[in-house]
Amino acid sequence: MGASPRALRALVLLAGFYLLAFIVVGLFVTVDVVAWTRAPGLAAVKVTVFSALLGFPVLRGVFAFGRTDGDEKAGSPVTEAEQPELWRTVRSLAERSGTRPPDEILLTGDVNAAVSEDARLLGLLPGRRRLHIGMPLLIGLTEQQLRSVIAHELAHYGNADTRLAGITLRGRDSVLRTVAAFQEQEQKRIGKERSKQQRAADKAVRKGKKAKEINTRGAGISYRMMAKPFQAYARCYLRATQSVGRQQELAADRVAARVAGRDATASALREIAVLDAAHDHYMDRYATSGVQAGLLPPRGEVCGGLRHLLADPHRRTALAELRGELPSAEVSPYDSHPPVAERVRMIEALPDDAAATDPARPALTLLRDVERVLVELEGAVLTPEALALERVDWPELTHRAMYALTEEAAEPLRTALAEAGVATGSAAGDLSALLDAADAERLWLIAGHLPKSPEAARATGRAAREFLRPALAAGVTRLTELALVEKGGAYWELSWSATSRLRLPGASAPDPEDIAEAVTVAVRAAVADVPDTAPLRTLATH
Template sequence: MLATLRALRALVLLLGFYLLSLLVLAALAGLDIALLEHVHGYAAFKLVGLSIVLAVPVVRGLFMLRMPKSEDPPGVEVTVADEPRLWALVRELAAEAGTRAPDRVLLTPDVNASVREEPRLLGLLPGPRRLTLGVPLLTGLSEAQLRAVLGHEYGHFTGGDTRLSALVVRGRVQIGRVIERFHESAHDKVTEERARQEEAAAKRIAKGKKPHAVDTARAGATYRAMAWLYTQYGKLYLRASLSTARAQEYAADRTAARLAGRDATASALRELAVLSDRFEFYLDCYATIGLSAGSMPPRGEFFRGFGRLLAAREEQLAAMRSELPTEEVSPYDSHPPIAERVRRLEALSADGRTADAGGPALALLTDPAHTLALLEDAALEESALALPRAADWTALLEAAMAKGLSSGRTPLEQSLGDYTGQPPTLEALLGVMDDGRLWQVAERLPLSEQASAAKGRAFREFARPALTRSLRTMVLAELSARSLLRWEFSWSRPAAVRLPSLTADADADPAAVLDAALSAAVADRPDTAPLRALLERAATPLTTGSSNVNGPVSP
């Protein structure tokens, strides 16, 4: 009954578009008939011509029968022979849900799962079904949580949502195309009017006259008005159709709870938010860190490393799971807030099923390492696949850090270059310090308004932290250029740089020695001797000690 009401609502929304279009055409025709009683000749011809031009996008929208062809997202399609255990779970849950199992399963690189059906006759007849499963989901979910995810997707099948989507999408596409046509016509009219006015202005200039200012504000106004009309209906259409979509999500959650259990479904939703956040972090700070240096993670590690990060940061993830994400609610959201979905699920009666039953979901794959390697080939750009592969994650980090230190330019280097007009090298900076001109350079740093307005000692206190940070980076870049730095890779914390011994005292902490030298260099009366001494010491071949300090860039 509920699916029937949803289908009726989707049909009414689509019919509303046709009704609006017919009313627009009738209004144009009626206006022409009324005005032609009083307008004749060329003016009448222009009036009818304008009405025809305005009617064309409307008519084309009415008779747009071809829908955009759906395409598979980047991924690896797996057959029953490839992944028998995964397919057994997919079919088992479909039977429990009382629905037809997907015809295809596609593994993708996204933290997402979805189902799609290609129905015929606007959803009246069933069609092929496809299930997409994000490998990052398999990496982070338990088998019980994966059952909940699949149960949710099957809830869309049992609710008829995938068939209704044909009606809803058709309306969105048709309205969008009509609006696009009117905007294109308005743009063309503005371009035409601008060209006409610019040509007239050129003629006036050639005659020694002052040209008129180009004004295209009124050009294309009629087309924009028509676009506005359809945009308003489009907003109504979206709000109504997406409110239906949100109700479908709640219904699908209840199906998931029935199939996989309340706790597994609620915990899967909590985990989805965590995995989405951490996967974005992983891509930015680990998987793609070597791109600037023209290097990629070892073969098969681009997606596999995500599992290593999750295992190393379990304590952090537990804290993230305990807090539900806060999201701004919009009438144009296709999904309800996760927090509200979790609250509704946890309000259901306990059913005795746990969220961690069955072990990790990735273990359902026959050979996870092989599948993750195949996913790299399918999901990554060819330009990325063509890059050399690092021997391991530490080598990737060292290449990225060396490139970052050699190619980056600190604010202090920028200020030094502006001040001296010469290449902003570390040696040049030390010379400026020795000459007592450091604080003139500091005045060119990008500081806060309060710091820039300060004078004397107050200014030096404001500027000193920024000076110290930039100077540290310049020193590290110098050591890196001499191949003296080593980087400590970690899945659980930011990368740390390992400094060589910087004094003859084998027991001295290199980090403390560097900090002391930096402090002396940016003192009220700069003293570069300690910094020059440690740089000279680092250049000798007997530097074997090491210590960790935070690097300027770290995952």
């Protein structure tokens, strides 16, 4: 579908939303006029107020058209003077793609690349263009793979996709904003009704009466019913516009394959799917692992530390296995992109372009002064609160972050010890006091102070013990780890290939896996029905 038919289609869809909105508002006005001419004054006022409340979400969606919510992704701009090779590559790809190059390039922290354009007159006139390139792509792709990604994005310029987004996206936002406004009002009504019924129930209980069950099924029904036609139109709008979006993606893939090579384009799609999973794991388990303890890795490493994960031999082996397994996502009419597997199959079915196979240079070589760029990127994408956190090197971050998590996990047991009157204040002392209590057959009295589910609270005898045993064992394990750190100088060791493990100091210290197994066995013996505390006491003396 060419640019003109797509523009007409977007305009028709947008006009349909306005037509629906004006019909609804017109009905409200008609009802108000009839009420003021035929009903008593008080009834007319009530009808007018009611119609105004229902009509507000519609008007909100209509007059919000054209507004932006500032959802442009944060990024660090790079000038041509700073990064000439990257700009030279982008300009060359734009020329080969038959389109005007971007006016600005921004690096972002996402595993993604995107283009945007500040088009005017709903996309009829071109505007300032921006190309967004995710730093993880520069870190994880080869230069040729990155060229195919950029060529794909530039193809959206050539197809006028970015300019038509001025109509399509803003129209979609108006429809969805209207639906969201109705839902917001509905939730407010439900909340008020719930509070009202809760107050009545509390009052009944105070009087010794049985409280009625809270039921809010009828609350907000007017807003719920009013939202239905707009929800139906939103589904129609999304199905129509997203289907065009999927066609645009396939067209851009073909341009990328022509400009950067078939094999590079197919392999880039495979690699991005793997890179996305690796980046999520890195951000969750490494980059942000110390936030709870007020820590971040060294400057530039929040975005740049992904390099360590991708370079680890064990991780490389695991990621290589993922490359052969394309994501098998379910196809939905509301998806803006075709499934990756479908895109790869389409590209690999293209004729062999016999593209030159240059040495696979890392895409990161396109940047000068990479460390400075990584630091500047963090300044652009991290919040002021995150930027203010303490920076420490990776080994210290790993240990302090794991220590904070272990302290938090051990807190319920240490609170139970305090409530039982046997806490000492130190982890080693608390562990010793717990083991003494176990030898004195008081372990389950202490365990009784642990947090319980309603079902566990009702249980008695052996059943109560079985409910409490997992939480008790987990707490003792964490307390043992803290004691080993406090008394034995143990520390959590950084590993890019596996989860952090507790290690004892010294060249002859046991392997971390052996320590973990020994702790598990000793804790299991200590919390048995007939506790044996000797293994745990021996372990705690290291």
